Amino acid sequence: MMYHRLRVTRVIEETPDAHSLVLSVPPDLAPTFAYRPGQYLTLRVPHSHGIAARCYSLSSSPYTETDLKITVKRVPDGPASNWICDHIRVGAALELMPPAGTFTPASLDDDLLLLAGGSGITPVMSIIKAVLAGGRGRLALVYANRDQGSVIFAAELAALSEQHRDRLSVIHWLDSERGTPEPATLATLITPWAGREAYVCGPAPFVAVAHDTLQRAGVPANRIRVERFEVEERRSADDRDATLEVELDGQTHRLPWPAGARLLDVLIAAGLNAPFSCRQGHCGACACRLLDGQVDLVHNEILEEEDFAEGYTLACQAVARSEQVSVTYY
Numbered sequence: 001m002m003y004h005r006l007r008v009t010r011v012i013e014e015t016p017d018a019h020s021l022v023l024s025v026p027p028d029l030a031p032t033f034a035y036r037p038g039q040y041l042t043l044r045v046p047h048s049h050g051i052a053a054r055c056y057s058l059s060s061s062p063y064t065e066t067d068l069k070i071t072v073k074r075v076p077d078g079p080a081s082n083w084i085c086d087h088i089r090v091g092a093a094l095e096l097m098p099p100a101g102t103f104t105p106a107s108l109d110d111d112l113l114l115l116a117g118g119s120g121i122t123p124v125m126s127i128i129k130a131v132l133a134g135g136r137g138r139l140a141l142v143y144a145n146r147d148q149g150s151v152i153f154a155a156e157l158a159a160l161s162e163q164h165r166d167r168l169s170v171i172h173w174l175d176s177e178r179g180t181p182e183p184a185t186l187a188t189l190i191t192p193w194a195g196r197e198a199y200v201c202g203p204a205p206f207v208a209v210a211h212d213t214l215q216r217a218g219v220p221a222n223r224i225r226v227e228r229f230e231v232e233e234r235r236s237a238d239d240r241d242a243t244l245e246v247e248l249d250g251q252t253h254r255l256p257w258p259a260g261a262r263l264l265d266v267l268i269a270a271g272l273n274a275p276f277s278c279r280q281g282h283c284g285a286c287a288c289r290l291l292d293g294q295v296d297l298v299h300n301e302i303l304e305e306e307d308f309a310e311g312y313t314l315a316c317q318a319v320a321r322s323e324q325v326s327v328t329y330y
C-alpha cells in the first residue's frame with residue numbers, strides 16, 4: 001500500500017493564509033517516513049474529478065523534531081490548499097505517501113545560500129534547522145514575501161538567527177516596502193555569498209527572478225538547486241478525455257484519463273503504486289513505455305531522441321493526445 005494514514009496532532013495558524021499540520025508517525029511506520037531535510041510528502045485530497053494528489057514539503061527537520069510537519073499556504077481558488085486550510089483539524093487522518101524528492105543538501109557541513117519566496121520557505125526551513133542542529137554549515141537566507149503579515153516562520157527565524165548569529169543570516173524582502181524583487185537589486189544583496197551552493201524554492205515567478213539573480217551574481221548553473229512549487233500548467237485545444245490501460249505491479253488496469261491530467265496523477269488518484277521522484281520532468285524516476293496511442297510531454301529535461309524511439313515517456317509530464325493510451329512499467 002503506497003498511501004499511509006497519519007493523524008494530525010496539531011494545527012498551527014502560521015499566518016492568515018498558511019497552516020502547518022503536525023503529523024505523528026506510529027512506530028511501525030517510522031522507517032517508511034524517515035526523511036532528509038528538504039523532502040516532501042504527497043497527500044491525497046478530494047477534487048472535482050474524485051481524488052487528486054498534491055506535494056507538500058516538510059517544514060520539520062529530522063534533526064530537531066520527531067513528528068512530521070507540513071505547511072500549506074492557500075493559493076487563490078486552489079482546491080487542495082483551501083480544502084486543507086478550511087477542513088483539516090486536530091484528529092483528522094491524512095493519506096500520505098512516504099517522503100520523496102532531491103532538494104536536499106549533500107552535506108550539512110556545507111555553507112549554503114538559500115532563496116525562498118512565500119510558501120517556498122517550507123523545505124528551506126527544514127534545511128536550516130537540520131544544518132544548524134546536525135552540521136557545521138553557515139547559511140544565508142533571502143526570504144521574499146508580499147508583506148510582513150505573510151512571513152511564515154518569522155518568529156522562529158528571528159530566534160534561530162539570534163541563537164546562531166555567526167552561522168545564520170536572514171534578509172527579508174518585503175514587496176510592500178521594496179516592490180517586487182528585481183534581479184539587479186537582489187544580485188547586489190547576495191554578492192557576499194555568491195561562492196556558495198544555492199537552494200531556491202517558491203512559486204514560478206519567484207524562481208525565475210532568483211535564477212536570474214544567481215546567474216548575474218556569477219553562481220554557476222551546476223551550483224543552483226531549484227524546487228518549483230507550481231506544476232507547469234499547459235492547457236491545449238488538443239487535450240482530450242482518454243482511456244488508459246497500464247501494466248504495473250503484475251496487473252493491467254483500465255482507467256479514465258481526464259483531458260489535461262498528467263498520467264502520474266491519474267495513477268496516484270487510482271491508488272496505484274507508480275514510481276516517481278521530482279515530478280518536474282528532470283529525474284526520469286517515473287519513466288514508463290508507451291505501447292499504444294499518443295501522449296505529449298508538458299516538460300522534459302531527461303529523455304532524448306533515442307529514449308522516445310524506444311517508446312519511453314515521463315508519467316509526471318504526459319497528457320493524453322489519443323482516445324486510447326496504453327503504457328507499461330516493464
Ligand SMILES: Cc1cc2nc3c(=O)[nH]c(=O)nc-3n(C[C@H](O)[C@H](O)[C@H](O)COP(=O)(O)OP(=O)(O)OC[C@H]3O[C@@H](n4cnc5c(N)ncnc54)[C@H](O)[C@@H]3O)c2cc1C
Pocket residue numbers: 040054055056057058071072073074075076077078079080081082101119122123202203227228229230231233279
Ligand atoms: C515538490 C513540491 C513541494 C510543494 N510544497 C509545498 C509546500 O510546502 N507548501 C505549499 O503551500 N505548497 C507546496 N507545493 C504546492 C502544492 O503542491 C499545490 O500545488 C498548491 O497547494 C496548490 O494546490 P491547489 O489544489 O490548491 O491549487 P491548483 O489547482 O493546483 O493550483 C492553482 C493555481 O495556482 C498555481 N500554484 C500552485 N502552487 C502555487 C504556489 N505555491 N504559489 C502560487 N501559485 C501556485 C498553479 O500553477 C495553478 O495555476 C509544492 C509543490 C511541489 C511540486
